[in-house]
Amino acid sequence: MSKNVVILFGTESGNAEFAAEDMAAVITDRKVQVFDMSDFSSENFESTNLYILICSTHGEGDLPSGAVPLYESMKSLKPDLSDIEYAIFGLGDSSYENYSRGSEHFDALLTSLGASRIGEYGRHDAQTGTLPNECAVTWTQEIIAQS
Amino acid sequence: MRLARANILSRFWGNLGVITLSSPSIAIVGSGPSGCYLAQYLRKAFPDSRISIFERDPVPYGLLRFGVAPDHIGTKAIxxxxxxxxKRDGVEFIGNMEIGKDKSLRELRNEFDIVVIATGLNEDRSLGISGEYLEGIYSAGRITRLLNSHPNENSEGILVGSNIAIIGQGNVxxxxxxxxxxxxxxxxxxxxxxxxxDLMGKQDSKTISVIGRSPIEKAKFDITMIKEISKFSNVKFTSDIDYTKIIDEDSKQRSEAINFLVTHSPTNAKRIVNFYFGWSTLSFFGSNRVAGVDLVSKQKKMRISVDTVYTAIGFQEAKSASIKKSEHTSGKFDLDRGFLDDGLYCVGWFRRGPVGTIPVSRADAKHVSDxxxxxxYSKMQGKVEIR
Structure with a gap:
């Protein structure tokens, strides 16, 4: 049976949330929930779900402020995520150093806690002058088809 | 979206059963980032409400359109x-309508259950020093409006020379x-x-002095903004930072960002950028057009010859503003919540002053929306119909 989907977004300017809503809208064959990372706790991960993370980059390759509490609590509580599958999509701007680094902090942490990433690492570059929505939706459809 | 509303409802009523609610009509005055983010949050909270945004310009988005630098296309994309x-969420945009001038705030409050002032602060703060009105001295707001093709801004009298002073060291x-x-x-x-x-883009030879009142440790710029400047390889950068005095970590990072520019730039270049930290601007001089600027730092004085000045020392409420904060901050107002009067609120720079980037405006809008x-909902609590 295919897993339910939980989309977690980490955002500063709202772009990741805006894209997350469109991503959820194209997943029609199973249950999908969308959470702001600031409303999600590290004890909430369940192996019956596929987690799709979409996260922007703030300042100098840092996490957006709304993503920091979840990141910090996962880092200190070190939950065992060895039965968790996730996919990840990063937002950034290639005209800055540390392009798309925000999401990479999560990717590294999830991997170190035993979770396994599925599919391609999704990316969107704000230097294109577009919002990530279109590109994130296409990527989501590929991830869902593979899972 | 439905989830957000359900959360709010359950917070206020617990399990009261099925309820029906009237949706308040909402007017937002100003379509800059704060006004638009607020409309996003309020639309999620009230899916069926009439929400209208009034804007004095013919087109929406305020400082996002006319203040954000045109080359910051990632930010513009917001x-x-x-x-x-x-286009989709049924929020109405009414341009060319200045509340307090074309229509009174009182009238608007009669028409809508809730009115929110999101007019920002859009006049450049002035230095208040002698020589400020010489030709060749331009405010940052005017220049960014011109760069962003503001319909009501013109370039009359603007002449950009090759010896420029920028007063201020914030992100603008x-x-x-x-x-x-x-x-x-x-x-x-x-x-x-x-x-x-053509006015601003002449690059044959140029000297730009970036002058800030604060020492490097208190300079207002974001470090990423300085790192972005490093893309210009054929510019010579200098600074007057005294590196022996840099102690704490944050000022170290700030001074290192400037130092990176200085040490990675060529010894000779036709374009030179000098950073001056800790210098207050005393006065401008010149007969008709500005010829120079006098600066002071502690006991030292310095004179720099310039032919063009941009002032970028922040924003303030315009004397001609059609909605003034002082007229709404008496009585039972509570600025911490954005509350001005029953059914009247404020958000963004109007509420908290001219500081903070676009993400800060988003958080502000969330706070006021809550x-x-x-x-x-507390007002409606007595009026809820339970079926």
Whole structure:
């Protein structure tokens, strides 16, 4: 049976949330929930779900402020995520150093806690002058088809 | 979206059963980032409400359109989030309508259950020193409006020379520095008109002095803004930072960002950028057009010859503002929540002053939206119909 989907977004300017809503809208064959990372706790991960993370980059390759509490609590509580599958999509701007680094902090942490990433690492570059929505939706459809 | 509303409802009523609610009609005055983010949150909270945004300009988005530098296309793209408010989410945009002038605030409050002031602060703060009105001295707001093709701004009398002083070291000042280093063709590629790009884009030889009152440890710029400047390879950078005095970690990072520019720039270049930290601007001098600026730092004085000045020392409420904060901050107002009076709120720079970037405006809008919802639901509590 295919897993339910939980989309977690980490955002500063709202772009990741805006894209997350469109991503959820194209997943029609199973249950999908969308959470702001600031409303999600590290004890909430369940192996019956596929987690799709979409996260922007703030300042100098840092996490957006709304993503920091979840990141910090996962880092200190070190939950065992060895039965968790996730996919990840990063937002950034290639005209800055540390392009798309925000999401990479999560990717590294999830991997170190035993979770396994599925599919391609999704990316969107704000230097294109577009919002990530279109590109994130296409990527989501590929991830869902593979899972 | 439905989830957000359900959360709010359950917070206020617990399990009261099935309820029906009237939806308040909402007017937002100003369509800048704060007004538009607020409309996003309020639309989620009240899916069926009439929500209208009034704007004195013919087009929406305020400082996002006319203040954000044209080459920051990643930031500009946020406008595409807001477009959806008008295209899909049933938020009405009413342009060319200045509340307090074309229509009174009182009238608007009679028409709508809730009115929110999101007019920002859009006049450049002035230095209040002698020589400030000489020709050749331009405010940052005017220059960024011109660069962003504001319909009511004109370039009359503007002449950009090759010896420029930028007063201020916040992000707007660094925007002006970066834009002053782009040639006319590059400026045009970001949508700047031919006229303005020709005025600002001459790059044969140029000296730009970036002058800040604060020492490096208190300079207002974001470090990423300085790192972005390092893309200009054929510019010589200098600074007067005294590195022996840099102690704490944050000022170390700030001074290192400047030092990186200095040490990675060529010894000779036709374009020179000098950073001056800790210098207050005393006065400008010149007979008709500005010829120089006098600065002071502790006991030292310094004179720099310039032919053009951009002032970028922040924003304030315009004397001619059609809605003034002082008229609404008496009585039972509570600015922490954005509350001014029953059914009247404020958000963004109007509420908290001219500081903070676009993400800060988003958080501000969330905060005020929560206050509006909470007040509305407590007011409605006695009137809820339970089936």
């Amino acid at each position: 406008a595409q989030q807001f477009e959806r408010l008008f 000042a660094i925007d002006l520095l970066r834009l002053s280093l782009l040639d006319s063709e590059e400026l045009r590629s970001f949508g700047v008109t031919r006229k303005i790009s 206050a509006i919802c909470s007040d509305y």
